[in-house]
Amino acid sequence: MARLLVLVHGVVAYIVFLAVFTYFVGFVADIGVPRAIDDGPVVPWPRALAIDLALIAGFAVQHSVMARPWFKRMWTVFVPEPAERSTYVLLAALQLALTMGAWHPLPATLWQLGDGRLAGLVHLVAALGWGLVLVSTFAIDHFHLFGLRQAVCHWLGRPAREPEFRVRGPYRLVRHPLMLGFLLAFWAAPTMSVGHLVFALAMTLYIFVALELEERDLRAQHGAHYAGYSTKIPRLNPFARRR
Numbered sequence: 001m002a003r004l005l006v007l008v009h010g011v012v013a014y015i016v017f018l019a020v021f022t023y024f025v026g027f028v029a030d031i032g033v034p035r036a037i038d039d040g041p042v043v044p045w046p047r048a049l050a051i052d053l054a055l056i057a058g059f060a061v062q063h064s065v066m067a068r069p070w071f072k073r074m075w076t077v078f079v080p081e082p083a084e085r086s087t088y089v090l091l092a093a094l095q096l097a098l099t100m101g102a103w104h105p106l107p108a109t110l111w112q113l114g115d116g117r118l119a120g121l122v123h124l125v126a127a128l129g130w131g132l133v134l135v136s137t138f139a140i141d142h143f144h145l146f147g148l149r150q151a152v153c154h155w156l157g158r159p160a161r162e163p164e165f166r167v168r169g170p171y172r173l174v175r176h177p178l179m180l181g182f183l184l185a186f187w188a189a190p191t192m193s194v195g196h197l198v199f200a201l202a203m204t205l206y207i208f209v210a211l212e213l214e215e216r217d218l219r220a221q222h223g224a225h226y227a228g229y230s231t232k233i234p235r236l237n238p239f240a241r242r243r
């Protein structure tokens with residue numbers, strides 16, 4: 001019974017995550033969703049700005065604190081280990097849904113490229129960014145990253161191996177292709193409103209903080225191997241000169 005519960009929890013968390021994330025792509029790109037980043041009730045800008053920054057801060061704190069090894073050790077006292085990652089994924093998806101649902105637009109336009117070739121090119125860069133995010137999850141271990149592998153293995157009574165540290169696919173170009181994909185998708189906007197700029201700036205700041213924390217953990221886990229990888233492969237800029 002407990003194994004079935006962990007499995008159902010894992011599958012539900014994955015489906016909720018997929019639904020919220022798909023909406024998130026439309027929310028940022030302003031394509032195919034009823035309420036995108038520039039939609040919704042307009043309130044005085046200081047109020048909108050305060051709410052939006054508080055939403056991103058809430059997302060950042062939850063996302064980063066819950067991903068730390070010390071936090072995982074602490075809360076697996078309450079959450080069974082095979083359900084730990086799916087619980088994280090579910091809570092992160094709900095937090096993202098809250099961020100989008102409570103988002104207040106700041107619709108003043110900073111630039112608008114219209115429908116020409118340049119706009120098409122910018123759309124293409126954003127699409128490449130989302131594609132890079134997806135490919136990177138598979139280069140690590142997509143189903144482990146989103147907790148499904150752990151839940152299925154537990155149900156089958158098999159141990160779920162931790163994914164190995166991998167240097168393949170986009171991880172040969174940069175150390176953080178997934179975050180590079182997000183940065184491309186957030187900044188490549190043919191129409192840039194003040195609200196979108198606030199979102200892109202705050203998320204960029206968060207990504208840099210998150211990468212510091214993640215690299216600290218990776219150095220602690222993989223020692224000289226990660227140090228060697230860091231000296232050879234650039235962090236985010238694939239065109240940076242390799243040492």
Ligand SMILES: C[S@@+](CC[C@H](N)C(=O)[O-])C[C@H]1O[C@@H](n2cnc3c(N)ncnc32)[C@H](O)[C@@H]1O
Pocket residue numbers: 136140163164165166167171175176177178179180214218
């Ligand atoms: C959301 S992923 C983001 C990975 C990376 N920061 C990126 O932007 O591509 C975070 C997880 O990936 C793991 N990770 C980072 N680099 C990895 C690699 N080269 N191989 C396997 N796992 C990796 C980290 O340990 C962490 O658990």
